[in-house]
Amino acid sequence: MHPIKPHLWFNNQAKEAAEFYVSLLPNSAISFVSKIANTPNGDCDIVEFTLAGQPLMAISAGPHFKFTPAISLMVNFDPSREAGSSAQIDEMWNKLLDGGSVLMPLDSYPFSERYGWIADKYGLNWQLILSRPEGEPRPVIVPSLLFTGDVAGKALEAIDFYCSIFKGGHRGNIAPRPEDVGPDKAGTLMYGDFNINDTWIAAMDSAHPHGFVFNEALSFLVECDTQEEIDYYFNALSNDPKAEQCGWLKDKYGVSWQITASMMTDVFKNGTQEQIDRVTKAFMPMKKIDAATLEKAYRGK
Known part of the structure; x- marks a missing residue:
């Protein structure tokens, strides 16, 4: 089982952004930087890095998509851990504030004595919180989904949907609204989290x-080790045939996923540029990934 990796799309700043992000927290480092050539967007940098132990990927692939607050990275500063003080929150906040924009000021709130929501200079959204999560230990980094617009009110439904697809998926803490608050109805999620593929993800309604x-x-x-896994996840999650390309898909809530062969990470990390180019040429026309075809391309057959 491979942990799920948040994948960040940049215009041309993937490497620069990754270098900035790994400077923010301990236990962070760039794993590799690679290049895929001759795509519809030209040559694209691929970067894998870990942030406080959470693996992420980033790509420089043109100005097609912009980060929004719909998905943010929540950073848990747990006082029971070494990284868990207000001073550490303030230090990271000030780094993100340089060129960034504040959505919720760093302050005391009913749910946390120290919390703030900020978009950094690249547009990526972060929630910094001093917290003591109940139950199972939570990692420092937890991607957070904000269900808005047509899918507002469906966060809990989505949690159960994702948990039903991934083996061993389960709910964590669930905090529904006890009563109507403005347009938000009683029973919708103020906050909830869940675990799939040993990866914690949060969800909220607004x-x-x-x-x-x-x-x-x-x-x-x-990342999938077999074609059977690729077929299963792709078919279970995909809800929009028009969004299917190179292993990408959109689910019924509009969240984007990439269902890929695990060997591709090894190709990007350890392959020669010629091998990377062959694999890239092979997967570009695909909708759902064909692992056997990629393996043949990698071996030059």
Whole structure:
């Protein structure tokens, strides 16, 4: 089982952004930087990095998608851990504030004595929170989904949907609204989280008129060891045939996923440029990934 990797789409700043992000937290590093050539968007940098132990991918592939608050990275500063003080939150906040924009000021709130929501200079959204999560330990980084627009009110339904697809998927903490609050109805999620493929993800509902929805700027990469796994996840999640390309898909809530062969990461990390080019040429026309075809391309057959 491979952890799910948040995948970040940049115009041309993937490497620069990754270098900035790994400077923010301990246990962070760039794993590799590679290049895929001759795509419809020209040559694209591919970067894999870990952030406080959470693996992520980033790509420079043109100005097609922009980050929105629909998906953010929540950073848990747990006082029971070494990385868990207000001073550490303030330090990271100030780094993100340089060129960034504040959505919710860093302050005390009913749900946390220290919390803030900010978009960094690249547009990526972060929620920094001083927290003591109940139950199972939570990682430092937890991607967070905000269900708005046509899917507002469906966060809990989505949690159960994702948990039903991934083996061992289960709910974590669930906090529904006890009563109507403005446009948000009783029973919709103030906050909830769930675990799929050993990866914690959070979800919230907001019926306010935000003007943004999920898009491809931040997708979730699922690495599969077999074609059977690829077929299963692709068929279970895909809800829009027009969005199917190179292993990408959109589910019924509009969240973007990439269902890929795990060997592709090894190709990008350890393959020669010639091998990377052959594999790239092979997967570009695909909708659902064909692992056997990629393996043949990698071996030059």
